[in-house]
Amino acid sequence: MKRYRTRRPIGALLALTAAGGLLLTGCGGGGDAAHGAKDSAADSRGGSAPLPAPDRPRGEGGQRFEGGETGENGDSRDTAPAPGHLSTFALDVDTASYGYARRTLSEGRLPDPSTVRPEEFVNSFRQDYDRPDGDGFTVTVDGARTDEGDWSLVRVGLATRGAEQEGDRPPAALTFVIDISGSMAEPGRLDLAKESLGTMTDRLRDDDSVALVTFSDEAETVLPMTRLGDRRGRIHDAIDSLEPTDSTNLGAGVETGYATAVEGRREGATNRVVLVSDALANTGDTDADAILERIADARREHGITLFGVGVGSDYGDALMERLADKGDGHTTYVSDTEDAREVFCEQLPRHVELTARDAKAQVAFDPETVAEFRLVGYDNRRVADEDFRDDRVDGGEVGPGHTVTALYAVRVRPGADGHLATATVRWLDPDTRAPHEESGDVETDALDGSVWDADHGLRVTATAAYFADALRSTHADHGDGDHGDGDHGDDNYADDSHGDDSQSYDGRHGSLPGAPGLGELAERADSLADRTEDEDVRGLAEAIGTANRLT
Numbered sequence: 001m002k003r004y005r006t007r008r009p010i011g012a013l014l015a016l017t018a019a020g021g022l023l024l025t026g027c028g029g030g031g032d033a034a035h036g037a038k039d040s041a042a043d044s045r046g047g048s049a050p051l052p053a054p055d056r057p058r059g060e061g062g063q064r065f066e067g068g069e070t071g072e073n074g075d076s077r078d079t080a081p082a083p084g085h086l087s088t089f090a091l092d093v094d095t096a097s098y099g100y101a102r103r104t105l106s107e108g109r110l111p112d113p114s115t116v117r118p119e120e121f122v123n124s125f126r127q128d129y130d131r132p133d134g135d136g137f138t139v140t141v142d143g144a145r146t147d148e149g150d151w152s153l154v155r156v157g158l159a160t161r162g163a164e165q166e167g168d169r170p171p172a173a174l175t176f177v178i179d180i181s182g183s184m185a186e187p188g189r190l191d192l193a194k195e196s197l198g199t200m201t202d203r204l205r206d207d208d209s210v211a212l213v214t215f216s217d218e219a220e221t222v223l224p225m226t227r228l229g230d231r232r233g234r235i236h237d238a239i240d241s242l243e244p245t246d247s248t249n250l251g252a253g254v255e256t257g258y259a260t261a262v263e264g265r266r267e268g269a270t271n272r273v274v275l276v277s278d279a280l281a282n283t284g285d286t287d288a289d290a291i292l293e294r295i296a297d298a299r300r301e302h303g304i305t306l307f308g309v310g311v312g313s314d315y316g317d318a319l320m321e322r323l324a325d326k327g328d329g330h331t332t333y334v335s336d337t338e339d340a341r342e343v344f345c346e347q348l349p350r351h352v353e354l355t356a357r358d359a360k361a362q363v364a365f366d367p368e369t370v371a372e373f374r375l376v377g378y379d380n381r382r383v384a385d386e387d388f389r390d391d392r393v394d395g396g397e398v399g400p401g402h403t404v405t406a407l408y409a410v411r412v413r414p415g416a417d418g419h420l421a422t423a424t425v426r427w428l429d430p431d432t433r434a435p436h437e438e439s440g441d442v443e444t445d446a447l448d449g450s451v452w453d454a455d456h457g458l459r460v461t462a463t464a465a466y467f468a469d470a471l472r473s474t475h476a477d478h479g480d481g482d483h484g485d486g487d488h489g490d491d492n493y494a495d496d497s498h499g500d501d502s503q504s505y506d507g508r509h510g511s512l513p514g515a516p517g518l519g520e521l522a523e524r525a526d527s528l529a530d531r532t533e534d535e536d537v538r539g540l541a542e543a544i545g546t547a548n549r550l551t
Helices: 096-106 118-122 190-203 232-240 250-263 288-294 296-302 317-326 337-351 456-472 518-532 535-550
Strands: 086-090 138-145 151-159 172-179 209-215 219-227 270-277 305-310 330-333 356-365 370-375 396-398 403-412 419-428 435-443
Touching: 086 370, 096 118, 096 305, 096 317, 096 330, 096 456, 096 535, 118 403, 118 456, 138 419, 138 456, 151 356, 151 419, 151 456, 172 190, 172 250, 190 232, 190 337, 209 232, 209 250, 219 232, 219 250, 250 270, 250 288, 250 296, 270 317, 288 296, 288 317, 305 317, 317 330, 356 370, 356 403, 403 419, 403 456, 456 518, 456 535, 518 535
Parallel strands: 138 435, 172 209, 172 270, 270 305, 305 330
Antiparallel strands: 086 356, 138 151, 151 403, 209 219, 356 396, 356 419, 370 403, 419 435
16 A cells, blocks of 8 residues: 655744643653644634645646636646535544443443544544654545445544653643532542542652642632642542532533633643533533633633543533533543543643644545545534635644544546545644644555555554444434534535536445445454454454444
């Protein structure tokens, strides 16, 4: 399989000052994160003059495509394709959807299709993309054929530099907002949070600080921002005192948490709010937008962002996801001690340092070779194509050691040969807010092989995507959910782009072209897990097998 990676740095166009801290907590060592991250330094927006669209291919002889212009010399890379051949989205590397699906399946239930977000399944697995030497991204684009006609899967992989070693990070100032409502009494909720926080406290550095806020029907600051040093015993006592009670006023908890974080904010440290909850809000503000409005100043003026950790068999997935997406944050889900240790001791240390903010990706498909395409997932993260270079438009925040994967279903025109697509990622420097870009290309001959014979990473990506696709197709009403702008449901794979000979894909088992049944997918996942001896892939195979039995 051929991979194409082209780095095209575009120099800084605008420098705006912003508060941008860096953080690695002391719970885990260095190395690359298993999951992506989304964590910004500040929410103030700076504009820049729009740049020309990325260089794009066109037809032989320089003929005009709709929305493009013909260059004087007919060069094949100085005009944009038809608007329908662009796909733009904000980077999003949450993983809560996959974790919650596994928890639900382990309890003998199929997850509600509305909680299944394919991009979170895909981004729950390590990838071996090349990494840049400094801040920013590398772009890797590859793909392979499916078993369905002219359809292929094309993978766009973005990677940041490796995470810094523990000793290289600045101090941390973490405000933990803990749900102690009655529903948190269920095993695997508050007890799991207390154990994890205790472990993390023992591993933080002496110059780190911790604050603790609890909420049920009201919110309370149990522990103001406290430098660890010789005060670990005081912090452990505060954690051990937590007991479940009353209802869930999540809005009050988040508001008090941010107020506590602002009051205890440390210059030179990275300040974060970490929300641990089942997100089953039933008192006070229960609307994400209303909650976010109440903490807007704290986010924008002080650069304090939200990391949501979901727990519980009943979980307010939609509320937590919106809080993170609109609050420049990140969400994950924990169901047992192993998950909790990974989140608090492995993921969290890497989620809080920032290397890129307001990051967006735009993929330009060549209309000469691509008949139609569809982005898998990212329903709530779509961005208008013309806003790709509008730096006032919100993107995603990414830290070191992370990878971001986007998967496309692409129907190649019969007999087409040559350039297939160009993927470009644009982000702002977290300190100067100067914009940067990197691009990568892929040719049609990269799709010669079958997806089931592709390299390990692409096979895992395809398996995770097919699994999510199947879970969204297990209920008759799966197409009635919120699909985001421009998405008309999962039954039609022609809604992102239509060539002149466009036709819809009507999947037999699901909406992804070449989708195998769950039984076959389980066998393929089992075989992949055996060959790779990858524990994460083994967990995926087990989840697929369980879903197959439940259907």
